[in-house]
Amino acid sequence: MRISELSATSGVPIPTIKYYLREGLLPQGEHTGATRAEYGDTHLRRLRLIRALLEVGRLPVAAIGKIVAAVEDEETPVHRMLGTAHYALSPPVETDPADEVYGAARERVDRLIDGLGWQVTRGAPTRDELAQVLMRLEQLGRAADEDELRHYAETVMGLVAAYEMGKVPMDGPREVAVESLVVGTVLYGKVFDVLRRIAHESASARLLGIPPEPDA
Amino acid sequence: MRISELSATSGVPIPTIKYYLREGLLPQGEHTGATRAEYGDTHLRRLRLIRALLEVGRLPVAAIGKIVAAVEDEETPVHRMLGTAHYALSPPVETDPADEVYGAARERVDRLIDGLGWQVTRGAPTRDELAQVLMRLEQLGRAADEDELRHYAETVMGLVAAYEMGKVPMDGPREVAVESLVVGTVLYGKVFDVLRRIAHESASARLLGIPPEPDA
DNA sequence: GTTATTGGATACCGTCACTATCCAAGCGCT
DNA sequence: AGCGCTTGGATAGTGACGGTATCCAATAAC
Numbered sequence: 149m150r151i152s153e154l155s156a157t158s159g160v161p162i163p164t165i166k167y168y169l170r171e172g173l174l175p176q177g178e179h180t181g182a183t184r185a186e187y188g189d190t191h192l193r194r195l196r197l198i199r200a201l202l203e204v205g206r207l208p209v210a211a212i213g214k215i216v217a218a219v220e221d222e223e224t225p226v227h228r229m230l231g232t233a234h235y236a237l238s239p240p241v242e243t244d245p246a247d248e249v250y251g252a253a254r255e256r257v258d259r260l261i262d263g264l265g266w267q268v269t270r271g272a273p274t275r276d277e278l279a280q281v282l283m284r285l286e287q288l289g290r291a292a293d294e295d296e297l298r299h300y301a302e303t304v305m306g307l308v309a310a311y312e313m314g315k316v317p318m319d320g321p322r323e324v325a326v327e328s329l330v331v332g333t334v335l336y337g338k339v340f341d342v343l344r345r346i347a348h349e350s351a352s353a354r355l356l357g358i359p360p361e362p363d364a
Numbered sequence: 365m366r367i368s369e370l371s372a373t374s375g376v377p378i379p380t381i382k383y384y385l386r387e388g389l390l391p392q393g394e395h396t397g398a399t400r401a402e403y404g405d406t407h408l409r410r411l412r413l414i415r416a417l418l419e420v421g422r423l424p425v426a427a428i429g430k431i432v433a434a435v436e437d438e439e440t441p442v443h444r445m446l447g448t449a450h451y452a453l454s455p456p457v458e459t460d461p462a463d464e465v466y467g468a469a470r471e472r473v474d475r476l477i478d479g480l481g482w483q484v485t486r487g488a489p490t491r492d493e494l495a496q497v498l499m500r501l502e503q504l505g506r507a508a509d510e511d512e513l514r515h516y517a518e519t520v521m522g523l524v525a526a527y528e529m530g531k532v533p534m535d536g537p538r539e540v541a542v543e544s545l546v547v548g549t550v551l552y553g554k555v556f557d558v559l560r561r562i563a564h565e566s567a568s569a570r571l572l573g574i575p576p577e578p579d580a
Numbered sequence: 581g582t583t584a585t586t587g588g589a590t591a592c593c594g595t596c597a598c599t600a601t602c603c604a605a606g607c608g609c610t
Numbered sequence: 611a612g613c614g615c616t617t618g619g620a621t622a623g624t625g626a627c628g629g630t631a632t633c634c635a636a637t638a639a640c
Contacts, residue, residue, distance in 0.1 A: 380628085380629060383628080383629060398637070399636050425627075
């Protein structure tokens, strides 16, 4: 497959593909001459992954680059690789660590995780991410109830996560494992988010007694 | 409160506050003279809302503008207002409606919602949003199982949404209702998302038999 | 009267994800 | 061999977005 064909099949313009190649998101094609290179199914698949992470997950190109780098470095053990990929999904949280309000929120997060008995690194960026949101909620007068959080975490998220992780093929080739993990995290994350918003609309309509739309 | 004080208390730079005023995200202060205006708690609160939606929810400024406009237009009935706010939370999905693969995904979404008996407008952007994600999942060979989706939707999302909607004070002033709805949708959405990713890490560590970190 | 601040208008900036343009080197067809 | 078209590679430009920076005349406060 030449680049023009790759572009046609994927729907991604050639200059954009070149850009991804430059940024290292997409591996180089197999050179068959000074001005010719051959692309295969891996490239098509990778391209679809990139687009999904960009458009659905709204991940920055740099983060996708990190994920890809972790996959391609054969030295990295699998669990480190999964960690890298996973952490690249957290947007960098810029908060003054000396901020008191933030510190309190962060402590609540640590307590929550410890209380659940979950095995999560101290330095996980997700801890800060969650603390950040809890802080905002407090500032807006809608602080989250700690027991409620714990309840949702154990009855819902724990099960969901365990189920999803079970689907990741750990024994196959490493890039399959990461791709599976990342796709699961990002795309199913979106699925849950949208389902929740759809459910909101329905609940709202019911609550306000809005008559259902007649069938078109 | 003058603008400098508003800036100091909120941590938002003065030029940025001016920018929000220009864009209509923040209502004008009460003019007490040609070169003086007074800001109150409403402004501080609104400012925090804006920052939360921007930084946590990553909503575009234009979307926040729409939400604010819906609140401020007293003509709009409450359920319309909630709808506007809610729909502003969906990023515009640009997909060729003639695309066959997409059409199939969209049908699955409609079937799912009908099957659940949920009351959701035909034109809801969330339907397209979900269809889009399902399509991507298919393209990546990780198509969602329809029964599984239905299961999660009814046992988890339905309950969560009904619970959260119950917290929105419908009888108070309208802007309180919208703010509550929006904050709930966006910030708790993030809470769930992050909790899920944290749970993932824990599940992954367990699955791979990574020893827990010693306490620091 | 002097100094500092304000509201308001306008122009500019940095990041990000592309796009556009060029170019020389082939490839393939005649 | 001649010729047009595509390719890889390099470099520069673009448009959207969320701010910043600068200026200004009109005051308010001392």
